[in-house]
Amino acid sequence: MSNAATLDIARTIRIAPVPSVPRAVSVAPLKTQCSTCHLRDLCLPCGLSVPDTERLDGMMFARRKVAAGQPLYSQGDKFQSIYAVRMGTFKSSLTLADGREQVSGFHMAGELMGLDGIASGAHASSAIALEDTEICAIPYAHLNELATQSTNLQMVVARLMSREIVREHSLMMLLGSMNAEERLAAFLLNLSRRLKARGYSPSEFHLRMSRAEIGSYLGMKLETVSRTFSAFQQQGLLEVDKRHIRILDLDGLTRAFGLRVQ
Amino acid sequence: MSNAATLDIARTIRIAPVPSVPRAVSVAPLKTQCSTCHLRDLCLPCGLSVPDTERLDGMMFARRKVAAGQPLYSQGDKFQSIYAVRMGTFKSSLTLADGREQVSGFHMAGELMGLDGIASGAHASSAIALEDTEICAIPYAHLNELATQSTNLQMVVARLMSREIVREHSLMMLLGSMNAEERLAAFLLNLSRRLKARGYSPSEFHLRMSRAEIGSYLGMKLETVSRTFSAFQQQGLLEVDKRHIRILDLDGLTRAFGLRVQ
């Protein structure tokens, strides 16, 4: 496939080959069926009919545990599967040749990872567990076969990829035109919403990522993240104790976020 | 479709409904076949077999002209087609409720636009012609039908979407961890590479976008873009005359870009 039409600047931005670390991944014998999974309304089968979901069951996705700090896949690894988070939190990140890291996302239960690998057949980013986690591996070739049988499945996958594009749009907006307070507010509100969707408290939660990781994601230094947390606390918007966050004033936070709520 | 699992923060970041401007789009009667298109190796059919490409011919994509400054589609418009640039250059951009704009990409011949609309059925960004342009409209529903008949076509579309994700990754890298000179150098090198792929000079070209648009794309103010151009010129890397650019020292520019070439 000629790459002439590529839209990306990935080949302009040289990406460092990340040394492959031995995987601390258990070879779990467990398999999972989508139709009985408690995440089915958040995950791949979301929007699929019952028969289509049952068709997915045929794949019996392999489950794997990934220990905190370990990579699920690394930048440059051969792309074979996409992954759904079953439990825990991941970060995905890119590394430049000179070692600069950019966290490009945080992923929680029901969310898919690895879609960036389809383009070139190699993962364009690394996925690293921020706590002890469990994932479903979804072999891409196999998924494609199934998709030939079901237009709906095809469309669901397309929609998920498109959603990833939209998600990155928002992050670009954030990185391109917001100040530190707006960025952190956007981050917290987004986290809150996703936790709520998973049945957790939207107003009180534990951050799985360090200040440095938040900073990288939001395009600011860890000290600035820390100062901004302190500022929010002084403004009475949050209670912060290390990684434990309590949102006290959601409206205020939304205002700090800087966008008129239409 | 429940949106609970959505990865994006688009719904945290409220997007301004852009007022729909009357389209200055000619209702061209022209139709185009992929198999005879001079862009076929850059565009959708890239990587497809001859029979698959001929299958695309069945769609007879409608061609349309879009005049400079006019939108091809606007944020919030109903999503029905994706678009391939046939001629000219587009920018795509997002607008926040408070009016801040973020340019999220520039698109030239053979590149696809509108993939972000698949997720929600509405375009998540606007596409605006930077000069007089011509596009192929690719009705998405129709494309999906064809894809059920051809696994290859399915995979090509998936690959194009994935590539868009990767492209945005790089932009995030850029916005998150590069300084002004690195950003502009990355931008110019990327442009150069894409022009070269289209048979144009990689070292001398005319920018279709304003300093403000470049600035928005790169997350900096137009004055900073201008100053950085001047700095590059003083360093002997470029010759700049308004929008006419000549790259004098590609290696130097690559170094300014800040990344060891592996």
Place this chain on the structure above:
DNA sequence: CGATTCCTTGAGGCATCTCAAGGCAAGTGG
């Protein structure tokens, strides 16, 4: 020819970064 748009350049300000020091909690080894 004036109006407009776009670009360049300067001067000063400020948000964020850099560098540095110290606190706290958890882990480790004696």
Place this chain on the structure above:
DNA sequence: CCACTTGCCTTGAGATGCCTCAAGGAATCG
């Protein structure tokens, strides 16, 4: 159990890169 290390976070002080504001030039257009 304590001393020490380590990782992570907070806070301060000073530096700086980019932004803001402002003025003026060049090209385009009606």
